[in-house]
Structures are given as C-alpha cells and as structure tokens.
Amino acid sequence: MSNTQAPRLPGAAPLVGGGQDVFYAYSNIVPRPVITRAKGIYMWDEDGNQYIDASSGPVVSNIGHGNVRVADAMAEQAKQMDFAYSRVARHGPNMALTDRIARFAGPGFERVALSSGGSEAMEIAVKFVRQYVLATGAPERRQLLTCLPSYHGGTIATLGMSGDDALSGFFDGFGMTSHKVPAPLSYRLPGSHTLQSYTEFALAALEAKIRELGPDTVLAFTVEPVGGLATGCVVPPVAYFQGIRDICSRHGIFLIFDEVLCGTGRGGKFLSAHHYPDALPDIVVMAKGLGSGYAPLGATLFPASLVDHLSALTGFNFSHTYNANPITCATGLAVLDEYERLNLIDNAAVMGRYLKESMRALADEFPVIGDVRGQGLLLGVELVADPASKQSMSPEFLPTEKIRIHGLNNGLMLYSRRTAGGRYGDWFLLAPPLTITKDQCDELLRRLRATLGDFFEDWSHETSRNRSETEPALPD
Numbered sequence: 001m002s003n004t005q006a007p008r009l010p011g012a013a014p015l016v017g018g019g020q021d022v023f024y025a026y027s028n029i030v031p032r033p034v035i036t037r038a039k040g041i042y043m044w045d046e047d048g049n050q051y052i053d054a055s056s057g058p059v060v061s062n063i064g065h066g067n068v069r070v071a072d073a074m075a076e077q078a079k080q081m082d083f084a085y086s087r088v089a090r091h092g093p094n095m096a097l098t099d100r101i102a103r104f105a106g107p108g109f110e111r112v113a114l115s116s117g118g119s120e121a122m123e124i125a126v127k128f129v130r131q132y133v134l135a136t137g138a139p140e141r142r143q144l145l146t147c148l149p150s151y152h153g154g155t156i157a158t159l160g161m162s163g164d165d166a167l168s169g170f171f172d173g174f175g176m177t178s179h180k181v182p183a184p185l186s187y188r189l190p191g192s193h194t195l196q197s198y199t200e201f202a203l204a205a206l207e208a209k210i211r212e213l214g215p216d217t218v219l220a221f222t223v224e225p226v227g228g229l230a231t232g233c234v235v236p237p238v239a240y241f242q243g244i245r246d247i248c249s250r251h252g253i254f255l256i257f258d259e260v261l262c263g264t265g266r267g268g269k270f271l272s273a274h275h276y277p278d279a280l281p282d283i284v285v286m287a288k289g290l291g292s293g294y295a296p297l298g299a300t301l302f303p304a305s306l307v308d309h310l311s312a313l314t315g316f317n318f319s320h321t322y323n324a325n326p327i328t329c330a331t332g333l334a335v336l337d338e339y340e341r342l343n344l345i346d347n348a349a350v351m352g353r354y355l356k357e358s359m360r361a362l363a364d365e366f367p368v369i370g371d372v373r374g375q376g377l378l379l380g381v382e383l384v385a386d387p388a389s390k391q392s393m394s395p396e397f398l399p400t401e402k403i404r405i406h407g408l409n410n411g412l413m414l415y416s417r418r419t420a421g422g423r424y425g426d427w428f429l430l431a432p433p434l435t436i437t438k439d440q441c442d443e444l445l446r447r448l449r450a451t452l453g454d455f456f457e458d459w460s461h462e463t464s465r466n467r468s469e470t471e472p473a474l475p476d
C-alpha cells in the first residue's frame with residue numbers, strides 16, 4: 001500500500017467493510033439509500049421511503065422487481081440441480097435457454113454462448129473471432145475498432161475497447177486498447193455538421209482508419225446500436241447502419257453489435273439489430289435485461305455457420321466456470337417467459353413513445369433540458385446550461401449528482417452520468433422496467449416534473465450567485 005494516510009470517506013462509510021459505494025468518488029454528497037424491498041417498478045428504503053426505479057438500475061430490471069414466477073423458477077432449479085459444468089456435462093436449462101434466445105433473435109443468430117454478464121459476453125465475441133481467423137488462416141487480423149465515445153465493459157480488455165479519453169492515463173503502457181473512430185453522435189455534433197453530414201463523416205472515418213491500418217489486419221468493428229453509458233442513448237440514423245455493414249462486408253471485418261444495454265426488448269424489438277434487417281451484424285452481445293437483475297447472465301449470439309465451422313476446426317477453446325450455470329439458465333428462461341406472458345416488447349415500444357413525447361413537452365417547460373433522445377423505453381435526457389448553445393453546466397455544480405439527489409427527494413431513483421470529463425454532456429437515463437403501465441408513466445412524469453423543478457431552482461440560485469460574485473461592486 002503506497003499511502004496509509006488516506007482521508008476518511010464522508011457520509012456513512014463505516015470503519016470496516018461498507019457497501020460497494022465506498023469505492024466510488026467523494027462527490028457522492030448524499031449517500032445512496034439502503035434499499036430493503038422492491039416490487040414492480042417500485043423500491044423502498046430502510047426508512048420506508050418509496051422510489052420509482054426510473055432507470056431500472058443501469059438498465060437491468062426489464063421485467064420489474066419481485067417477480068414471484070421467476071423467484072420460484074430459480075428456487076425449483078436450485079433444489080433440482082444446482083450446478084453441472086459445461087466441459088463435462090450437458091443440462092436441459094442450458095439447451096432450453098439457448099434455443100429460446102435463438103428463436104427470439106431469429107435467422108443469423110442460431111448459436112448462443114452464455115456467460116455471467118456484459119463484459120464477459122463481449123470478451124467471448126472478441127476471443128471467438130480471433131480464434132476463428134487463426135483457425136481459418138488469417139492470423140494477421142488482430143486489430144479491433146470501436147467508437148469514441150463508447151462503453152463496452154469493465155474488464156481490462158473491454159475497458160480498453162471502450163472509448164473514453166479520460167482512460168488514456170490508465171492505459172498508458174498498460175493493457176490492450178482498440179483503435180477508435182468517431183461515434184455516430186446526434187446532439188453534440190462538432191463544427192457545422194448536420195446529422196447527415198456527420199453520419200457521412202463517421203463512415204468516412206471508419207473507412208479511412210481501416211485503410212490506414214491495412215484492411216487485412218482488422219479483425220472486428222464493435223458498435224453500440226443505441227449508445228449507452230458513454231453517450232446517453234444516441235440513436236444513429238439508418239444510413240449509418242447500412243454504411244458500417246457495407247464497409248465491414250467489403251473488408252471481411254466482423255461487425256459486432258454491443259446490445260448489452262439496449263437489447264432484450266428495450267428498444268421495442270427483441271434486438272436493436274432488428275430495427276435494421278438489411279444491415280444485420282455478424283455477432284450480437286447481450287446481458288443486463290436478459291437476467292433482469294435476478295441472475296448475472298450474458299449471451300453472445302452467432303450464426304450457426306461460424307460456430308459449426310470453428311467447431312470442425314479447433315473449436316472455441318475458452319470458457320468460464322459459471323458459463324451456462326443451471327440456476328442462471330432457469331432464471332433466463334423464466335424471464336423470457338415473462339416477456340411473452342406480459343407482452344413486454346410491444347409495451348416497451350408503446351410506453352416508450354408516450355414517455356418520449358411527454359418528456360419533450362417537459363423540455364419546453366424546463367430550459368435545463370437540452371435533448372431527449374433514445375428508442376423505446378431507453379431514453380437519455382441531457383441537462384444543459386443553455387439549450388440554444390448546448391453549453392454544459394459547470395462541473396462544480398455537480399449536475400448529475402444534483403439530479404440524482406432531487407430525484408430521491410421526489411421519489412425517483414435516477415441513473416445519471418458525466419463521462420469523458422463531460423465532453424459528451426451530462427444526462428440521466430429514463431428507462432423504467434418494461435412492465436410500466438400508462439398510469440405509472442404518468443406518476444413517474446409527475447415526480448420527474450417536481451424533480452426538474454427543484455433542480456431548476458437549484459441551478460437558478462447557482463447562476464444568480466455566480467453573477468453577483470462576478471459583477472463589480474457598486475461604489476459607496
């Protein structure tokens with residue numbers, strides 16, 4: 001340990017142990033509530049305060065909390081057969097779940113590798129394509145392309161793939177990183193770009209990077225079809241998807257969609273890729289909503305042709321102990337049963353449209369909302385000092401922290417982010433469980449209006465305080 005004189009954490013950190021949040025930044029000026037109970041879209045803390053889980057945690061709790069059918073399926077599986085290792089045994093829940101996911105995903109995604117979350121699922125995609133090119137005689141393909149900004153996970157490899165300039169110090173001489181190309185932004189477009197010209201620019205930059213590296217050296221291009229934690233729900237235009245599909249096909253590069261956050265029905269279709277049937281990726285990575293918070297579950301979806309070809313050559317040689325854990329598989333199956341029983345994907349489309357329209361109306365009321373964007377029940381709301389200039393708020397004001405706190409005071413659990421030092425704005429996610437009803441949307445909107453009112457008042461005090469500090473004092 002290099003420094004034993006670290007200052008004590010403010011707030012509620014105990015001398016020993018503490019929750020996961022003792023590792024997070026000191027700017028957490030109000031401690032997170034201790035949650036003791038959750039049901040549907042609601043959560044309660046130890047003092048009995050109720051919150052709407054307005055972002056489903058980090059876009060996880062798609063089927064809502066406290067689902068007894070899923071809890072029963074988990075318990076039944078644990079009692080029946082808790083564990084069987086996939087290197088030495090097969091089991092029904094594994095086969096039933098991969099069959100079900102493949103049927104939801106449709107043609108092109110017949111094979112499914114299961115894992116314990118998004119980062120692991122993403123690494124499985126990368127390890128698979130690397131092993132595939134080694135087995136098929138193209139070992140020089142080893143370069144990975146991803147977007148700036150982007151987020152692909154928290155392991156060292158997937159952090160290296162993530163596009164965040166603030167990580168350059170972390171990776172300086174350490175770990176593997178990918179080559180970055182511009183992400184398809186929609187709000188903070190540099191210079192005088194329009195959406196169309198910026199899309200063309202992003203596609204040209206991808207093509208140029210591939211030519212610079214040498215097309216035969218590039219292994220894969222990974223992109224989030226709806227931006228997640230790095231951009232706050234940017235939805236690229238259709239032309240972008242057609243463009244990247246064309247570029248990757250022409251150069252023999254694998255196109256991987258990272259649907260960890262936006263997939264599993266969030267956007268109103270099972271896969272975000274289903275919005276672009278003429279530009280399907282080669283591989284899709286999923287997690288979050290697939291286990292819906294009940295079990296850590298990730299999935300990497302491949303075409304049968306690829307997997308069966310590699311199996312006939314070397315096989316895919318990498319696994320984790322908890323791949324296809326029976327209890328996790330039974331959970332995933334029960335979650336997908338609930339998707340069908342409750343018609344959650346259609347509900348995401350309908351309620352998403354309603355929430356987005358209502359949010360846009362709220363934006364007219366509160367001049368701290370710069371943008372409302374997203375797809376289905378995955379919406380990003382960007383907070384700005386001035387909607388006309390898109391000027392961000394000062395970081396000292398801690399806008400993402402303030403909106404979180406005002407949310408809590410008004411019965412909302414909001415996930416808010418400032419990434420890459422604020423270069424892509426301050427925003428919060430509006431992504432409630434897909435079970436939400438119209439009445440519950442209205443209740444959420446009422447609480448959000450109160451939250452934004454308090455936030456706006458806070459911001460107005462801040463701006464008038466700053467103005468009085470900078471204005472010269474009047475002579476006596």
Ligand SMILES: Cc1ncc(COP(=O)(O)O)c(C=O)c1O
Nearest residue numbers: 117118119151152153228260261
């Ligand atoms: C787009 C995307 N990819 C990958 C990940 C990593 O998933 P996990 O946190 O389950 O490892 C995340 C997590 O937020 C994500 O949003």
